[in-house]
Amino acid sequence: VSAFGHPAALAATALLLAAVVHPATHAAAWLPGAPIAIAALALLVVLCLLVRARGRADLLLAAGAVLLLAALAWDGARGRQGVIRLAPGQGTANFTEQGPTGRWLGLRPLGFTLGLERILPNGGVRLSLPQGTHDLTDERAIAVGGFRLASPRLRPTGEADRLVVVVSGDGTSVEAEVRPDVPGRAGELVIALDHYFPDFALDERQQPYTRSADPRNPAALLNVEGGGKSYRVFVLQAMPGLHRVQELGRSFALRAVDPEIEVEVAVHNEPAARLLLLGAFAMAAGAALAARESS
């Protein structure tokens, strides 16, 4: 154990741990068992500091390192992180937990009910929380019930909130507003949404699919009823007038799409954060004391 008290041991282990921890080295990507290596090296650094702790500076540094390690271990074991996905007007009392490796672990209770009132023009969201209404933005997290809610992100769900379809024929054009649950009308025609493709593409078997939930190349399959008959019409925003129904004498085009948007809010629970802060300040105090002792 006395070998750990040698300054060279501390220098070597601290250098190695710094190299593994620093994001520029991307150690997690190439080092097998990086979390275990980090934990082992951190333990060695703490051991070196404890063994060689004699003066006040060394004692403070050792105490700081112990606090940091204990806080990180506690948060690793008992901390939680995940996301909440909501559409405006919806509420929830759960969040989807994400493990340290990025794996989704399922729903976990928040311990309170949270509602999304509306999306703000600045990209933030207005949330209804047990303590009242709060605006959550990218710049400021909200602490509630042991959790911190942060980083609201707007993202398309892959569904459409509203489609604008133009029906042309006989020298006239009529616009119809189609919603997933409310068919639109264009004269005597009733247009209902059958399937929506936000990022339309054809696979190798020429079957339609969507590449992503982002509305990069919107297309839709519509059910059009008119003259006592039903027709399936395909519309692609990038190619207006692609589909013409000869029996009706009409062509169809997708003019605009309002994608359905949901909000993703990050959820963090780090119960040992204050202990970690105390550890960092103890390290700072130890180093400052070392500066004083060296002069």
Place this chain on the structure above:
Amino acid sequence: VSSLAGTAVLGFLVAAGLAGSPRHGLAARIAAAASATLLLPRVDAAGAWPGLALAAGAVALASPLPCLLAAAGATLTALSPESSTATTAPLFLALAATFAGGAVSSSVRSRVESDRGLSAATAGAGVALVAFLMGSQGGGLLRWTFALGEGAESLPLRGAGLLLGLALLAALGGTLLLGARLLTPAVSAAEPLAFQLLWPAATLVTLAAGHAVVQGARQRPEALAASASTIALLLLLAGALVITLLRRLLPPAAGSSEASALETRARRETAVATALVWVAAAVAGVEGMTTRGSYLSTTTLSVAACGLLGLAALAPTRFPTARRTLLLAALAAAVLLPQTL
């Protein structure tokens, strides 16, 4: 491009040159103070805070490397667009970088009374310059190309590519020759030739940086702003090489008593830098929690890694200058390359 901050860059470079000589310490401090006042009008811009902290550190320490760091910080302030994000952690990191720079300066000065120590310091500066030139822009300089910015908005500068390519060849040759001299002291003829190569290398890098700034400001300021960190690091590394080369022209440093005082000062500056890094880690953690909801981020990991390097540099064991240089390198990267965080 801010002309006041540009003038401050030149002032800090002059201060760095003066600080290389112990007899001109006061002049260096005055030059650094005058340059720092030129940055004061930017105090309202949060993005300029690290540059201001580096400037304050240069005035306080009046050592070559802190003055060069201040020049690099002023370069970022002069070229970068104003940032709206007000974070305090980079300010503490910049102060820590200043003290780490002071520690390396003191550490090197305590060892350069021997010819071998000075050659080793020059070789170290040469290695850092060569590594940066070879690594920057994905090895583009090996194809004689250099561009400001990235992607479709980039501004290719063939002239700068040629100058930097030549600088790379000269610096590589000079550094290898110095390395040969260090490994086999009998090969004394290599050393004069090495210095004949390293002087032009530093000059060419400085010329290339100036050319890139002038052309970027004229043709595409946004591309110049995107490459502000590269320009700042070019100035810093070329400046470090020039300082070690200038040191050879001065009379030898004083005896062992001054060397011991300088080593004590280096230890103290290392400890102050480490203390400031851990304060920065705490501040970064708090800022992460209040903005992103979690203290864990690439920023806090980088700062924690710097703190560990500080611990390693504090240990009273062999190779103190190398360990202090590692701490300085990590801190300089954290302050001057914030996009990597």
